[in-house]
Amino acid sequence: MPSRTLFRGVQLVDPASGHDGLTNVLIEDEEVRAVGADVTATGKADVIDCSGLVMAPGLVDLHAHLREPGFEHKETVETGSRAAALGGYTAVCAMPNTDPVTDNAAVVMEVRTLADKAGLCEVFPAGAITRGLAGEALTDIGEMTEAGVRLFTDDHNCVQSSRVMRLALEYAKTFDAIICQHAQDGALSEGWQMHEGHYSALLGLAGAPAEAETVVVARDLALARLTGGRLHVTHVSAARSVELLAEGKRRGVRVTADVTPHHLTLVDQDLVTYDTCRKVNPPLRSDEDRDALRRGLADGTLDAVATDHAPHADEDKEQEFDQAPPGTIGLETALAVILTELVEPGLLALTDAIRRMSVEPAAILGLDQHGGPVAPGRPANLVVFDPAAEWAVGERPFASIGRNSAFMGRTVRGRILHTLLLGAFTVREGVATR
Amino acid sequence: MIKHLLSINQLSREDVVRILDTAESFREVGTRVIKKVPALRGRTVVNLFYENSTRTRISFELAAKRLSADVINFSTSGSSVAKGESLKDTALTLQAMGADAIVIRHSSSGAPQTLSRWVGASVLNAGDGTHEHPTQALLDLFTVREHFPSFEGLRVAIVGDVRHSRVARSLTFAVAKMGGEVTLVGPPTLIPPEAQAWGAQISHHLDEVLPKLHVCYMLRVQRERQRQQFFPSVREYSRLYGLSRRRVEALAEEAVIMHPGPMNRGVEIASDVADLPRAVITDQVTNGIAVRMSLLYLMLGGDARREEDPRA
Numbered sequence: 001m002p003s004r005t006l007f008r009g010v011q012l013v014d015p016a017s018g019h020d021g022l023t024n025v026l027i028e029d030e031e032v033r034a035v036g037a038d039v040t041a042t043g044k045a046d047v048i049d050c051s052g053l054v055m056a057p058g059l060v061d062l063h064a065h066l067r068e069p070g071f072e073h074k075e076t077v078e079t080g081s082r083a084a085a086l087g088g089y090t091a092v093c094a095m096p097n098t099d100p101v102t103d104n105a106a107v108v109m110e111v112r113t114l115a116d117k118a119g120l121c122e123v124f125p126a127g128a129i130t131r132g133l134a135g136e137a138l139t140d141i142g143e144m145t146e147a148g149v150r151l152f153t154d155d156h157n158c159v160q161s162s163r164v165m166r167l168a169l170e171y172a173k174t175f176d177a178i179i180c181q182h183a184q185d186g187a188l189s190e191g192w193q194m195h196e197g198h199y200s201a202l203l204g205l206a207g208a209p210a211e212a213e214t215v216v217v218a219r220d221l222a223l224a225r226l227t228g229g230r231l232h233v234t235h236v237s238a239a240r241s242v243e244l245l246a247e248g249k250r251r252g253v254r255v256t257a258d259v260t261p262h263h264l265t266l267v268d269q270d271l272v273t274y275d276t277c278r279k280v281n282p283p284l285r286s287d288e289d290r291d292a293l294r295r296g297l298a299d300g301t302l303d304a305v306a307t308d309h310a311p312h313a314d315e316d317k318e319q320e321f322d323q324a325p326p327g328t329i330g331l332e333t334a335l336a337v338i339l340t341e342l343v344e345p346g347l348l349a350l351t352d353a354i355r356r357m358s359v360e361p362a363a364i365l366g367l368d369q370h371g372g373p374v375a376p377g378r379p380a381n382l383v384v385f386d387p388a389a390e391w392a393v394g395e396r397p398f399a400s401i402g403r404n405s406a407f408m409g410r411t412v413r414g415r416i417l418h419t420l421l422l423g424a425f426t427v428r429e430g431v432a433t434r
Numbered sequence: 435m436i437k438h439l440l441s442i443n444q445l446s447r448e449d450v451v452r453i454l455d456t457a458e459s460f461r462e463v464g465t466r467v468i469k470k471v472p473a474l475r476g477r478t479v480v481n482l483f484y485e486n487s488t489r490t491r492i493s494f495e496l497a498a499k500r501l502s503a504d505v506i507n508f509s510t511s512g513s514s515v516a517k518g519e520s521l522k523d524t525a526l527t528l529q530a531m532g533a534d535a536i537v538i539r540h541s542s543s544g545a546p547q548t549l550s551r552w553v554g555a556s557v558l559n560a561g562d563g564t565h566e567h568p569t570q571a572l573l574d575l576f577t578v579r580e581h582f583p584s585f586e587g588l589r590v591a592i593v594g595d596v597r598h599s600r601v602a603r604s605l606t607f608a609v610a611k612m613g614g615e616v617t618l619v620g621p622p623t624l625i626p627p628e629a630q631a632w633g634a635q636i637s638h639h640l641d642e643v644l645p646k647l648h649v650c651y652m653l654r655v656q657r658e659r660q661r662q663q664f665f666p667s668v669r670e671y672s673r674l675y676g677l678s679r680r681r682v683e684a685l686a687e688e689a690v691i692m693h694p695g696p697m698n699r700g701v702e703i704a705s706d707v708a709d710l711p712r713a714v715i716t717d718q719v720t721n722g723i724a725v726r727m728s729l730l731y732l733m734l735g736g737d738a739r740r741e742e743d744p745r746a
Contacts, residue, residue, distance in 0.1 A: 193543075197628060198628045198631055200626075200628075201628035201631075201632075202603075202631075202632070203543060203544065203565060204543040204544075204562070204563055204565030204566065204600060204603060205543050205544070205563075205564075205565075206564075273547065274543070274548055315520065318520070318522050319521065319522075320521055320540065320542035320544070320545045320548060321542060321543060321544045321545075321548070322542045322563070323542060
């Protein structure tokens with residue numbers, strides 16, 4: 001006896017099929033069975049009235065730190081997966097700065113096994129570009145690709161050596177793997193605490209200039225052009241980077257890029273209280289940078305929104321500003337922040353928000369099962385949310401172990417009600433099912 | 435009066451005048467044989483020093499003692515901090531012991547502001563990282579006022595490592611607030627261009643600035659900065675930005691020379707210049723006690739509820 005769920009009267013926003021309007025969606029077991037205004041449940045079915053609610057393909061995050069193995073006091077694959085499901089995500093790319101580092105197939109398999117056991121979200125571990133994230137010797141990219149890795153990055157350790165970066169882009173071509181860079185010149189940003197500018201001077205905090213990012217973006221675009229490799233620039237923070245990426249794309253460089261909800265909404269001025277939850281890497285930049293990121297996201301220069309979910313234990317963040325590690329959690333707030341700060345003011349159409357949070361990141365990672373279209377026979381990886389529901393960040397406990405949200409206390413609109421992973425509810429009525 | 439003193443920018447012009455006027459009356463206490471008044475009897479002031487400091491810690495200690503407060507000196511070596519206790523737990527401990535004021539010196543910018551979120555006591559910033567040193571700026575204003583009756587139109591140069599100087603930030607904000615004109619002087623590597631937004635002018639040529647000054651304020655230059663390549667050599671720095679005897683001659687007759695200490699004689703200031711009568715560096719130290727008495731008194735003394743407590 002198949003399990004059936006009918007979502008009745010839902011606004012389906014499905015950029016992959018171009019669908020944007022009221023309809024009924026019938027799920028049967030793991031798949032979408034039927035979509036249409038006249039679709040009804042035949043036989044025994046769970047019927048959910050969805051008036052006022054939006055359904056979209058499940059969100060896909062290109063950049064999250066799940067911290068396991070090694071830093072289980074900050075997050076585990078299970079708690080991170082639960083946070084992802086509660087945020088409407090059905091697939092997450094887990095960063096490799098674990099302990100041991102995800103620089104070999106054994107750690108990849110361990111993370112995948114932990115994710116399967118949790119069963120809340122598909123987790124695709126990212127592999128390190130270099131052994132131990134040391135920036136010197138390439139990892140066994142081929143073996144990790146066979147183990148399911150699609151994206152390689154040294155993340156917070158930007159690959160400094162131009163030669164190593166060139167070789168990585170070149171070598172990875174065999175596997176059509178993505179070389180993902182956290183663009184940050186180490187020497188230019190040494191000792192940084194925040195963006196270099198008016199507020200760093202005022203607050204007496206060492207600054208990293210936007211140029212610490214843009215010189216690396218410019219270099220990497222040149223190397224991607226030279227090698228024909230696939231480059232992904234993650235959490236772009238500077239206006240000039242957006243210009244460089246636009247130019248690179250015009251010239252046919254194989255490059256994609258993402259931006260975080262916090263860089264799209266917060267700026268360096270928001271650090272005047274020395275709130276360590278707003279100390280992030282790369283740092284929150286100027287108003288002009290934020291505005292350029294918003295335009296870049298709207299026009300598609302920036303392909304995707306990624307959370308850079310970076311949980312830390314309370315005692316890590318409740319320290320002096322220069323001693324606290326950078327990072328904000330983001331999985332549970334990303335959609336609401338984008339809806340409230342970009343969609344509602346008309347800076348981004350809802351369908352484009354879904355495109356940037358689901359369709360594009362799924363396409364970058366090559367995940368056929370995610371990002372829609374929501375059509376008969378397709379795997380039912382879906383999210384249903386109430387775009388009007390208002391809530392305050394932090395008013396209910398996070399599923400993430402980390403409570404370090406840069407948006408703490410902020411009122412946002414948009415609440416995830418249901419998340420489905422292969423037809424099964426991972427979140428139902430706003431509550432994780434396991 | 436303010437609850438915490440974290441930054442000069444919290445103070446209005448009127449606040450500053452009130453602090454300086456109150457300090458004026460406390461200065462006299464320091465000249466008595468019995469240098470003590472009962473204003474803060476029964477109150478507890480904790481000196482929480484995460485960085486080595488001689489003059490600021492002793493100055494706060496004397497200020498609190500002359501007001502009859504109980505003073506606890508909590509330095510980090512040989513304490514629970516050396517055993518790895520966090521700032522938060524130290525703060526909660528001091529809170530639980532009933533501290534009324536916590537004077538904090540810390541190498542991290544913003545640490546006093548962070549501390550103030552965790553304690554009920556008044557927090558006084560005694561220097562945080564490369565951010566601010568507001569009590570230094572207030573004692574500097576007090577010292578300047580002894581020589582120049584009005585801050586309006588007062589021309590002050592602050593010379594040296596402005597980028598890393600908490601003294602420079604606080605003093606620039608303070609002088610600008612009171613209507614004076616600040617010129618920040620040093621090599622471009624040590625002056626953030628954003629400092630113009632503090633209401634200051636920027637110059638890289640000390641000799642051009644000297645003749646117009648009322649106050650020539652020299653900052654300590656740490657040799658560490660040379661190792662970090664902010665300037666090529668101590669010799670070159672001294673040649674371009676050191677206050678030599680020759681440069682003093684370019685100053686107007688009434689101009690005074692100031693330095694927050696500790697000095698590097700022979701680097702930013704020639705030894706004989708530091709000992710000139712117009713170098714009011716020891717006056718700054720003396721005045722520091724009166725200004726800190728004034729602050730502690732204004733921030734802690736006005737608590738009528740406690741004074742009416744029958745157990746008092």
